Amino acid sequence: MILKKYSLLIIAMLMLMHTFSDAQSTKKKYVVIGYVGSRGWTGKDIKAGQMTHIIYGFAHLIEGGVLAPASVKDSVNLFTLDSVRTANPGLKILISVGGWGGCRYFSDASLTDSSRARFINSALAFITKFKLDGIDIDWEYPGQIGANNIFRPVDKENFTLLMRDFREALNKQAATDNHGKYLLTAATGVDTAYMTHTDITGMQKYVDFINLMTYDIYNGNDHVTGHQSPLYQSAVGKQERVSTAEAIENYIAQGVPADKIVMGLPFYCRGWTEVNNVDNGLFQPSAGHHISFSYDSLANGYINKNGYKYYWDKNAKVPYLWNSELHTFITYNNERAIEYKVQYMKKHQLGGMMFWEYSLDIKSQVLLNKVDELVAH
Template sequence: MAPILVKSIGHTTSSIPRPHIVYNFQVDCDGIIDILNKRYSEFATLHATLGITNFQLPPKRLLVTTFIPSAWVDDTLISERKAGLEEYLSKLLQVPEYRHNDAVQEFLEESIQPSAREFELEDVLPSTLTKKAADELLNATSSFIAASYYASWSNIAPEKIDYSKFDILFFAFAIPNSSSALTWDSPTQAILKRLVTSAKNSGKGTKIVLSCGGWTGSGSFHSIAGNSANRSKFVSTLSKAVSDFHLDGIDIDWEYPNEAGAGNAYGSSDASNFLLLLEALRTALGPSKIISAAVTDLPWVGSNGKALTNVSAYASELTYVNMYVSCLCIFSFLTLSEWCDERLPKGCPPTHYIQNYDINGDWSSAPGPNAPLGNHCGNSSQPAYTAEAAFLQWTKAGFPASKLLLGLPLYSYVLHSSKTTLSELVLPGIEEESIDEDTVGPVRGANKTPTSAVISDEVTTEASANLTKYWGQQVAFKTLVSTGALVKKADGTYGASGGFKRVWDSCSSTPFLYNTAQQTVVPYDDTLSLADKAALAKAKGMAGCFTWSMDQDDGVTLQNAIRKGLGK
């Protein structure tokens, strides 16, 4: 193969969202010539992602662009970066391990126009920027959101919350009913009032948003959204709740439009009716209130039974969508025969159970990650169900990155298994090769082959952490700590203890614990994996992150790691 030739062919400027510089390169690969147009910040993000140390980018010039706004600085900066970026890209593409890296391949594709949140100060045209404007821009681009769900059944008193750690708290749940009203558990309204009062008294600016629905509370959405009178009544119900409780907004957690979820009624018009509901709610609440929707890795299912390919109209009404990436709020099952009757024409053995959202559980001897960051080994049978894939799927469908909140689980699953690696999960009683993804639908799984796992340093204690009583259950991160399976170390990270070993799954960028004597495996997320996901949200220009749920943290240790990953 002939060397790849890179040549700087100039630069252009763009005025949206602010005046900035785009560098133009010609890339010649065996006579095939492509034109690459990139901002400096895109090079910087790639450099950080690859962790390159043997050659460098041209340096950042933040002080220059902040304090010397003049035309000659434009020329000096641009000339320096043209030459430096040409040299950098030439070196990068000569190294096979970099050239074939997924991040590099994505980089070589056409750039997307940055939003105001994604805009980087280093990309600015210096002569257009005053110090005041630079300060405003720095503040705007660093205001990523760190949010969480506060469960009404939580044992955390609203008065005890450190509100400085949370920009938004989503209060879960009020349940929509068949009368287009809300059903509340007996103490729920009183707790919500205390939460709103405590948040406002804290002076930290934390917003309180009421979440309606949830896994077991979505049974009435189909009938509410599908009828004009019902929609109108429900919007009035939500508007009154916002007014009565002095809320900052409403979160619609419909699980899911045009899908059964926990056995709910559904229909082919659900997605379009949901848009009508959102439009009416936005009109009623006005532009300043938050309206969010809890979603999965893929956009809502349309009338053709497939994920919508254009959700830009929804984005016009929503402040955020909260992306649950292969994580589940409520642990729920349906019989395998019921699931197969719906998905497979011939049905399946009726004696097993599957989880309707995560596939990792006690029914399988081959555990997989709970919430993978990405498909980093390229061998996942479900590549659409990762944080990285979810971002691409939603933005490709027209939803702005700046309105996406990435969901992060603060819980794990305790699995009855003697495995010491994470590997492909298949439905019980079905041979792996017999599964047809197009027929069966999304199976939340892991990797087809065991990972090149690395066992971390083990923190030894005399006590044995027995997790066998939790087999098949969802457990909070703090439970792994309180049982002694994890121990917090001096540096703030967590090590395995009580007879467990901790392993890092490089394919999903998540850790897991195992104890072969107990035949127990625990895929989970910790300070490191959560910080990685938060850093992804920041790098991609998302709105930020949220967690389910704040009461499952070990104090605020995980929340602090997420905030750090977001640069807060």
């Protein structure tokens, strides 16, 4: 009788362990995508185990639709990033093309079947040379004027065609060299103008992830202060810009599966001087100039230091700083803001988190550590 009881107990424990094992194996895995720029880091600085993907920015799309490293340093950096895989063999490394100031020839390169083929063939050669796992298209912005870029009304349709042709070519390349699937991602905007000039519904069919730039919602072009990356709307102000949550909802409404959406985080701040001294500078006009710098600098010299007082917007779920003597307002994200954003990401079963940019929090890596802590558990 005692033996039978022990047998039943053992069977029950084994069943419990099996159930726990199944739960662990079916637990959703989120991506952590880190954009890495060209300066401010060495291979020893990269915590490869805390990211699933690294996207290096940027390669240049030059006249004629050819992809090339911006400098010799970029080539060295790409080979260095390949070497950090030893710490995380599953790490995927992609090249980003474009970015603000790097999109001049996107409209030309996507214009015709032959121009798209030329761009894509050049990109495939680039990917092979640097042992990459895919490409990220950061076209800022189709159909709109930007930093000296060429643009046309047909950019909207041609962007989708470009992504379609990239997907087909990457699949063929994977079958040829037995690499496994090559990734295609897009870094995209969140404002009404971007949504109007981009075929989100059509384009998203071809990408693995949409890296949603849910930052710079208020930015250096504004003469009124505001949160650059709020999770929700603030209780003050006119709510003239989307929040992170609203941007994500807009993409889902356009047919983008939630698990393709990767929420963006800023590892830097934005600020304004000569701000009206009302409501601690929040949503106030600025007669001065715009400032922006790394989270490292912010933590070292600004947060509750040198006259800058910390405030928390309980509705928007983000912090900000106000210096009443200097009339300077600063918007940023911190560990607390990341906690709320990760909660939102998990609740809505998004694809994961991404951030711009690695070197901006490289000394303490406080923000990356918080992302790693929360996303992995």
